[in-house]
Amino acid sequence: MTAAANLAQANLKHEVADFKRRRIREEASHLFFEQGYESTTLDAIAQRLDVTKPFLYTHYANKTELLYDICRTGILQSLAAIEPILMDRTDSAVGRLGRLVEAVLTIIFDFQEFIVVYEREEKNLDEVQAREIREHRSLFDHKLATLLEQGQLAKEFEIVDAVLTANTIGGMMTWVALWYRSGGKRTRYQIVSHTMAMVFSVVGANRQDQSALVAAARR
């Protein structure tokens, strides 16, 4: 076997391993979402994947390691999604805030179960794991607060307490994850545009800016 082939095989193996981990995460997350972490047995997760319990242990050291991986997902995705938006200094603060809300809600719809599991099951993590994730979460809030302050400086927003307002906006988006059910009375677009409008109200954004952006979100 050539070195190139060897490398190719090694990559494929890693890809397969990553894929298996992803599938374990997905099924575990689904069961944790529906039944709770403690009420979900590793046997039940294995059964959904048509494998056995020891198989799971070849990919995750133990049950909390699996929970940790699930809990990280939502916040890491959100941080990755907002980074380029926040960096785009060609756009106004209002524009960036609107795009941020849309991007984060998209993550929330796509990774809803992961996010809800984190919100509910955080206390089952090791202290080290929990702290790491909480730091990511703080970073998110901090970045959002910074955007709000920029908008305030630019006279686009009227905000009394940027930290508290950022926290509330984060909460408004997380709250969507906690109640949204696909097939409900509101479409995703309705929720995105309505949330965006409320976020704009909360930061005291100019009405003209708002309506154009909300309409854009409806597409």
Added chain:
Amino acid sequence: MTAAANLAQANLKHEVADFKRRRIREEASHLFFEQGYESTTLDAIAQRLDVTKPFLYTHYANKTELLYDICRTGILQSLAAIEPILMDRTDSAVGRLGRLVEAVLTIIFDFQEFIVVYEREEKNLDEVQAREIREHRSLFDHKLATLLEQGQLAKEFEIVDAVLTANTIGGMMTWVALWYRSGGKRTRYQIVSHTMAMVFSVVGANRQDQSALVAAARR
């Protein structure tokens, strides 16, 4: 023993029994809040009260009955607190909404652990118990939406979707329960007045009405 004395004794007994149930609820709620429902043993609850496990069974049929009683608390308190406010037709919609926010946040501070436990552990309830509580919760949202519609008719508010807005306002208040820690950087009054201001923004209330009420909340 006279009939009157008999009755008095019976009442005292009930009061004592109620008190015992309340203390069990409080300690259980505290442990569920800190460790989660499944990770909390009945022995641990008993130990905090300096009694034994079978003692708990003389007051609660089983563990989920106890959880059910805890989960009911927050929503029942909230419903009771908002009822007189909503009924007060002498007050404007803005005024009633402000008082509602203050009243509900007071409940949220006083019964924080009960509320958080409900949010996290609802899935551990029987289907029957869960449905009953969810109906109370819907009733709350419905009453709030009705108030918003009244304010809209009175031209006090500008609202696109009263149901979604009521849901969001409920979420903003519940979110406080999920992150607030006494001894944090914000006082309760700061949180109440800031939340009230954001709620007023979200319903598009007139700025004049707002500031007077927010100031009143600061007392």
Added chain:
DNA sequence: CTACATGTTTACTTTCCAGTATGCAATTGA
């Protein structure tokens, strides 16, 4: 003094599940 009721405990059972030791089958390389 006796019988009964009330309130609480001691001691037990039973079930369940995370984690593991061991074994086996298939693929790979020489």
Added chain:
DNA sequence: TCAATTGCATACTGGAAAGTAAACATGTAG
């Protein structure tokens, strides 16, 4: 064709905790 490694399963262990049976202590009534 024969090791050897990889990838999984079978089968087990150990401990924990919900729920219960039965005893016990304290007071109450007759």
